[in-house]
Amino acid sequence: xxxxxxxxxxxxxxxxxxxxxxxxxxxxxxxxxxxxxxxxxxxxxxxxxxxxxxxxxxxxxxxxxxxxxxxxxxxxxxxxxxxxxxxxxxxxxxxxxxxxxxxxxxxxxxxxxxxxxxxxxxxxxxxxxxxxxxxxxxxxxxxxxxxxxxxxxxxxxxxxxxxxxxxxxxxxxxxxxxxxxxxxxxxxxxxxxxxxxxxxxxxxxxxxxxxxxxxxxxxxxxxxxxxxxxxxxxxxxxxxxxxxxxxxxxxxxxxxxx
Amino acid sequence: xxxxxxxxxxxxxxxxxxxxxxxxxxxxxxxxxxxxxxxxxxxxxxxxxxxxxxxxxxxxxxxxxxxxxxxxxxxxxxxxxxxxxxxxxxxxxxxxxxxxxxxxxxxxxxxxxxxxxxxxxxxxxxxxxxxxxxxxxxxxxxxxxxxxxxxxxxxxxxxxxxxxxxxxxxxxxxxxxxxxxxxxxxxxxxxxxxxxxxxxxxxxxxxxxxxxxxxxxxxxxxxx
Numbered sequence: 249x250x251x252x253x254x255x256x257x258x259x260x261x262x263x264x265x266x267x268x269x270x271x272x273x274x275x276x277x278x279x280x281x282x283x284x285x286x287x288x289x290x291x292x293x294x295x296x297x298x299x300x301x302x303x304x305x306x307x308x309x310x311x312x313x314x315x316x317x318x319x320x321x322x323x324x325x326x327x328x329x330x331x332x333x334x335x336x337x338x339x340x341x342x343x344x345x346x347x348x349x350x351x352x353x354x355x356x357x358x359x360x361x362x363x364x365x366x367x368x369x370x371x372x373x374x375x376x377x378x379x380x381x382x383x384x385x386x387x388x389x390x391x392x393x394x395x396x397x398x399x400x401x402x403x404x405x406x407x408x409x410x411x412x413x414x415x416x417x418x419x420x421x422x423x424x425x426x427x428x429x430x431x432x433x434x435x436x437x438x439x440x441x442x443x444x445x446x447x448x449x450x451x452x453x454x455x456x457x458x459x460x461x462x463x464x465x466x467x468x469x470x471x472x473x474x475x476x477x478x479x480x481x482x483x484x485x486x487x488x489x490x491x492x493x494x495x496x497x498x499x500x501x502x503x504x505x506x
Numbered sequence: 507x508x509x510x511x512x513x514x515x516x517x518x519x520x521x522x523x524x525x526x527x528x529x530x531x532x533x534x535x536x537x538x539x540x541x542x543x544x545x546x547x548x549x550x551x552x553x554x555x556x557x558x559x560x561x562x563x564x565x566x567x568x569x570x571x572x573x574x575x576x577x578x579x580x581x582x583x584x585x586x587x588x589x590x591x592x593x594x595x596x597x598x599x600x601x602x603x604x605x606x607x608x609x610x611x612x613x614x615x616x617x618x619x620x621x622x623x624x625x626x627x628x629x630x631x632x633x634x635x636x637x638x639x640x641x642x643x644x645x646x647x648x649x650x651x652x653x654x655x656x657x658x659x660x661x662x663x664x665x666x667x668x669x670x671x672x673x674x675x676x677x678x679x680x681x682x683x684x685x686x687x688x689x690x691x692x693x694x695x696x697x698x699x700x701x702x703x704x705x706x707x708x709x710x711x712x713x714x715x716x717x718x719x720x721x722x723x724x725x726x727x728x729x730x
Contacts, residue, residue, distance in 0.1 A: 256550075256610040257549065258551075258607075269550075272551070273547065275543065276540070279536070279540050280540060282520055283533070283536045283537065283559065285521065287522070287562060289533065292558050293544075295553060296553055312581065315560075316581070326566060331568045332568065334572075335605055335606060337545050338606065338610060341542070341545075345616040348620050349619055356626060359631065362634075363630075368668070369662070379673060379677065386669045389665055389666045392647075396659045399648070400652065403652050
């Protein structure tokens with residue numbers, strides 16, 4: 249395809265512009281043709297050039313007139329409903345590119361935090377992490393724990409109805425830390441073990457997780473998925489409040505997954 | 507998280523697609539791509555263009571520059587002499603071209619950034635995959651046996667306890683006014699005396715409104 253990257257701007261150089269025009273016009277006509285044939289639909293293309301008075305058309309002058317007639321026969325609304333010009337179209341492209349970028353950033357962030365998690369598993373400390381990082385890390389750890397529990401469950405599924413629970417030991421340890429939040433967190437673990445116990449194959453781990461957040465519901469910002477909300481950009485007023493004893497669970501939901 | 511790759515480009519015969527679903531999807535994608543190409547042609551070469559396409563459901567999609575109607579009208583009833591547009595029309599066009607230029611600029615920035623992040627993600631992914639043979643717990647859990655899973659679970663639970671503990675520690679430091687929040691990527695979230703943590707007002711970094719592009723979106727400065 250292209251050997252060099254082209255900036256999306258008017259080509260000042262006349263010769264280059266003319267060459268580009270020839271190639272791209274040809275390509276455009278080819279694409280219209282393919283679309284029409286592959287999908288068995290009516291279509292037309294009109295391209296005016298500064299180099300000649302007559303426009304170049306596809307499929308033919310007659311074909312174009314036919315399509316135009318069919319088009320003009322429709323109601324005003326039907327014509328303009330899906331009509332685009334440059335401004336509208338580029339805005340649409342911007343919107344899509346933005347969404348893609350956000351998605352990619354989220355994914356990269358998850359990769360990054362996963363790396364942190366692995367280092368934690370190796371025993372490196374959390375020295376440099378701030379609260380937001382810790383929040384994300386905690387969320388990711390929980391997510392992994394859930395997945396592991398599911399996996400354990402599915403591996404043990406057929407013959408053994410009950411899975412030996414692990415929640416007894418961790419809960420005890422947590423409580424010994426004498427923090428309400430940690431007590432809450434053992435609730436999470438307890439619940440995720442309950443998940444492992446097969447609390448119902450129909451129950452999506454995600455919904456169960458959401459239930460755990462009910463207490464924290466007011467802390468969930470609807471802004472997820474919106475602009476700039478990437479778990480880090482939004483200074484969620486409620487996020488720090490997760491340390492208040494009367495709140496539900498530690499992790500603000502305001503992260504990777506809306 | 508695994509990156510699922512699609513089948514990639516497949517060669518396809520240029521004939522009407524037999525399956526209806528396939529046809530619909532193809533129409534959708536190719537129509538979008540066609541308009542994109544047309545838009546680029548207009549931007550790069552400054553030409554007037556109109557494309558009209560009817561969907562399988564007989565809905566009319568059209569793209570035109572400057573407008574579908576102007577180009578179509580020009581085709582249907584061509585003026586033999588070059589039109590002397592009214593001054594207002596010229597001004598309007600100048601405005602529009604300016605907007606288009608700006609929009610294209612924004613779009614390019616976004617696309618570049620997306621590409622950059624994509625490559626970055628790929629690289630990180632490659633490095634991680636390289637690690638899987640050496641460090642079994644980093645590989646996806648589907649590949650782990652039951653014993654390993656239990657082990658990993660215990661290790662993670664311990665990590666979790668540590669995270670909660672560290673979080674509480676940091677939080678209490680703030681309440682006592684001794685700790686600094688980490689500087690987040692926009693460099694603007696610093697608070698020292700954080701008694702008012704619950705009421706911290708949300709940072710509106712980009713302002714409200716339509717998506718703005720993050721020209722200087724910095725990577726965060728956690729451990730990495």
